[in-house]
Amino acid sequence: MAAVAGVAAAGSLASATEVEKDEKISRDVTNLQDVPLFAGSTQLGRLVFISGTGADAASVHDIRKDTDFVLKKMEKRLIDAGSSMEKVLKVTVFLDDLADFEGMNEIYKGRFGKNPPARSTVAVAKGGIPGKSILEIDCIAYV
Numbered sequence: 548m549a550a551v552a553g554v555a556a557a558g559s560l561a562s563a564t565e566v567e568k569d570e571k572i573s574r575d576v577t578n579l580q581d582v583p584l585f586a587g588s589t590q591l592g593r594l595v596f597i598s599g600t601g602a603d604a605a606s607v608h609d610i611r612k613d614t615d616f617v618l619k620k621m622e623k624r625l626i627d628a629g630s631s632m633e634k635v636l637k638v639t640v641f642l643d644d645l646a647d648f649e650g651m652n653e654i655y656k657g658r659f660g661k662n663p664p665a666r667s668t669v670a671v672a673k674g675g676i677p678g679k680s681i682l683e684i685d686c687i688a689y690v
Contacts, residue, residue: 595628601680610650629690633660643681645670
């Protein structure tokens with residue numbers, strides 16, 4: 548059984564390599580003083596990767612308002628890439644304080660349609676989220 552899984556994984560790697568050669572990779576790059584820093588979104592084939600999105604300057608340090616702001620910002624990036632919240636496959640949520648988990652969930656639930664994506668939620672060390680945000684969310688979707 549393990550050998551079959553290994554063969555399947557090796558086949559997947561070959562497929563990923565072929566996609567990389569044949570598919571256009573597009574990036575929405577954020578620059579810092581004219582030097583590429585990171586891509587706000589990257590697309591490879593039908594997959595869309597949205598970088599961590601925080602509330603930063605808009606943060607009011609209210610987990611419900613900040614979560615709503617971040618999810619709307621992430622949705623705009625998805626739409627700009629030709630995707631949508633309903634096409635999100637995986638989400639990672641980074642919280643400044645695990646005590647905000649319930650409040651974040653109140654706003655998060657229902658935002659991804661009837662079939663929500665897989666999700667990981669991580670509480671980071673105090674001050675572990677860049678900027679002034681109290682949460683950051685990234686995702687992987689398809690077009």
